[in-house]
Amino acid sequence: MEIRTAFHKRLREIQDDVLAMGSMVEKATGLSIEALKARDLDLARKIVADDRHINARRFEIEEKCIQLIATQQPMAVDLRAIISVLSIITEIERIADHAEGIAKIVLMIGDEPPLKPLIDIPRMADKTNEMLRRSLDAFINRDAVAARRITTEDDEGDDLYNQVFRELLTFMMEDPRTIPRATRLVWVAHNLERSADRVTNICERVIYLVTGKMEEIRG
Amino acid sequence: MKLDSALTNSRPPQYRGTKLSTRHLNLFYGPCQALRDITLDIPERAITAIIGPSGCGKSSFLRIFNRMNDLIPGARVEGSVELDGIDIYHRSIDVVELRKRVGMVFQKPNPFPMSVFENVAFGPRRHGRVSRGELQDIVESSLHQAALWEEVKDKLDQSAFDLSGGQQQRLCIARVLAVEPEVILMDEPCSALDPVATLKIEDLMRRLAEKYTIIIVTHNMQQAARASDVSAFLLMEGDICGVLVEHGPTAELFTKPKDRRTEDYITGRFG
Numbered sequence: 105m106e107i108r109t110a111f112h113k114r115l116r117e118i119q120d121d122v123l124a125m126g127s128m129v130e131k132a133t134g135l136s137i138e139a140l141k142a143r144d145l146d147l148a149r150k151i152v153a154d155d156r157h158i159n160a161r162r163f164e165i166e167e168k169c170i171q172l173i174a175t176q177q178p179m180a181v182d183l184r185a186i187i188s189v190l191s192i193i194t195e196i197e198r199i200a201d202h203a204e205g206i207a208k209i210v211l212m213i214g215d216e217p218p219l220k221p222l223i224d225i226p227r228m229a230d231k232t233n234e235m236l237r238r239s240l241d242a243f244i245n246r247d248a249v250a251a252r253r254i255t256t257e258d259d260e261g262d263d264l265y266n267q268v269f270r271e272l273l274t275f276m277m278e279d280p281r282t283i284p285r286a287t288r289l290v291w292v293a294h295n296l297e298r299s300a301d302r303v304t305n306i307c308e309r310v311i312y313l314v315t316g317k318m319e320e321i322r323g
Numbered sequence: 324m325k326l327d328s329a330l331t332n333s334r335p336p337q338y339r340g341t342k343l344s345t346r347h348l349n350l351f352y353g354p355c356q357a358l359r360d361i362t363l364d365i366p367e368r369a370i371t372a373i374i375g376p377s378g379c380g381k382s383s384f385l386r387i388f389n390r391m392n393d394l395i396p397g398a399r400v401e402g403s404v405e406l407d408g409i410d411i412y413h414r415s416i417d418v419v420e421l422r423k424r425v426g427m428v429f430q431k432p433n434p435f436p437m438s439v440f441e442n443v444a445f446g447p448r449r450h451g452r453v454s455r456g457e458l459q460d461i462v463e464s465s466l467h468q469a470a471l472w473e474e475v476k477d478k479l480d481q482s483a484f485d486l487s488g489g490q491q492q493r494l495c496i497a498r499v500l501a502v503e504p505e506v507i508l509m510d511e512p513c514s515a516l517d518p519v520a521t522l523k524i525e526d527l528m529r530r531l532a533e534k535y536t537i538i539i540v541t542h543n544m545q546q547a548a549r550a551s552d553v554s555a556f557l558l559m560e561g562d563i564c565g566v567l568v569e570h571g572p573t574a575e576l577f578t579k580p581k582d583r584r585t586e587d588y589i590t591g592r593f594g
Contacts, residue, residue: 107519107522107523107526108522108525108526109526109529110526110529111549170578171574171577171578174548174574174577174578175548175549175573175574175577176548176549177545177548177549
């Protein structure tokens, strides 16, 4: 018979909040790439403005965690879950900052003509979003195996990043006038690459939650 | 944080208003003052915890609400205490009727020396005529509400003393529920219980708070933190007992108390 039903209900609510925050950030990353592709400055401005909602959500979850620690004396897996949430929401919030960063680059680019059709950058964004979604599923399902698998896929993201970088470098070498535009796209790709790294950090926390072991996945 | 939002945050959504209130309450036992100028609202259908060091007046304060202090020679109350806006110390108040509306659970489980069934049936029998069938229903529903039915349904005729300590305490809660109170006062209800029985009572309190107003006195700060929506901190300062230092949403009081004395007490810097 479960005894601490009220406490466990509040813990589940916090986990739902983390999922909701994850969806907000996934959307922000997706929209930032839409804005880049469409040169949609209004959308970019909206992404920048909406980042404060994500920050507010993070503080709200943090506050709930602090209250549970202070009032409920969580133990063992419950304690690890709350500690993991505190780390995970920090990582998610930083991924949102990367999406905001991309939106700001879109505003810098303004209405300059596109350098080339965008193919690999949207793929990087899709990959990052997919990894984020699955890392949060692993968190909810307490699935350390799935979390570990996601970290191995980060290499794919790195490969895409290197590919984008090499391609843009070629443009710049062929025609130095493209340097400003190409550099901005490198920044976009770099933001996405950082986001994928943060997903790896989330996976480390899922492994800690399940196994109790803190380990650096890629040292 | 507003009280309302503290309570709706995974707390009983039925929170409505004030059930009990004291205004400039003073309590004297002969020449000694036990409570000093306490003004406090107790929210309806929520759990209010009264915390503070030994001898600060917690239990005296709790017993104000069902006039148990009346039984102590030389006890004298000043100020007002209202239940649903009615002064419970007014001459016209029937104390027996008041104690039916404001039930009490004590530190040590104190079942009567009779069967499980008779313990719960005792109150309804005294308070009015009920048929055997109605009594059966009341006993069953009270035991259900006290989360005890499944454990005792096959031993209703056995002595209440055959139950474990935790079961006896839940039986005492069922006994209170059987007379359909509105407020339940709990005076250290878990101090004689083991940790698992304690958590069971706390979980039960959370469910009961959907329907009843609960006030709990506890010297166990962790329990107050875990189980209550609102906390009030009483203190003894020098010779002066029963000073209300601070009260507010429990989550606030235990994470960012406003008063330095509360902070020192809950962090173990004095006590």
